[in-house]
Amino acid sequence: MYGINPQIVEYRRKLGLNIGEHWQMMTAGFVWFLADQARIVALQSSLSYRVFPVGCALLAFNPDAFHYEQVHKVFRGANMKIGKSNPKICAEQVAINAARSEGYKLIVGMAIAANVQPDDKSGLVSKTLHPCCDCRESFKILPEIRPDMRIISVHLEDDGIFEEYSVEELWAMHDCIKN
Numbered sequence: 001m002y003g004i005n006p007q008i009v010e011y012r013r014k015l016g017l018n019i020g021e022h023w024q025m026m027t028a029g030f031v032w033f034l035a036d037q038a039r040i041v042a043l044q045s046s047l048s049y050r051v052f053p054v055g056c057a058l059l060a061f062n063p064d065a066f067h068y069e070q071v072h073k074v075f076r077g078a079n080m081k082i083g084k085s086n087p088k089i090c091a092e093q094v095a096i097n098a099a100r101s102e103g104y105k106l107i108v109g110m111a112i113a114a115n116v117q118p119d120d121k122s123g124l125v126s127k128t129l130h131p132c133c134d135c136r137e138s139f140k141i142l143p144e145i146r147p148d149m150r151i152i153s154v155h156l157e158d159d160g161i162f163e164e165y166s167v168e169e170l171w172a173m174h175d176c177i178k179n
């Protein structure tokens with residue numbers, strides 16, 4: 001439907017996991033913990049030449065973890081763009097790669113904290129910053145990400161402003177055509 005590689009769909013199916021069940025295991029307090037972690041990492045670790053900090057904190061799942069307390073783990077990432085001509089490294093990509101590097105095979109949900117700007121590709125003006133077009137496209141390919149993964153995006157400075165949606169809903173909100 002969204003051009004997802006059938007092998008990846010099969011890989012995800014084999015994991016045999018229901019993201020909704022994982023997410024519901026987490027308390028509402030946990031969701032706010034994740035949002036706070038996204039804010040903290042944005043403020044502490046972002047490196048952005050135009051001072052636009054973005055933070056991501058995600059909950060990852062590893063069905064092969066040796067210890068029960070390692071089955072779920074939080075990973076964080078901050079954006080990095082050191083100059084106008086330097087490549088953009090998104091907070092989401094840093095956090096996802098950190099989870100992947102540690103052998104975590106599924107991202108259950110992620111929180112993203114940033115100030116707001118219109119989406120650079122779709123032009124959508126939303127209450128909070130959504131993952132960018134590059135990230136949205138990568139979510140179609142990365143085996144750790146499923147269409148039902150939950151995303152909470154929060155305003156960096158106002159915790160009363162937030163949105164929650166799935167990856168599938170994110171794709172539907174943005175008509176993203178890469179040039």
Ligand SMILES: [Zn+2]
Nearest residue numbers: 090131132135
């Ligand atoms: Zn991005």
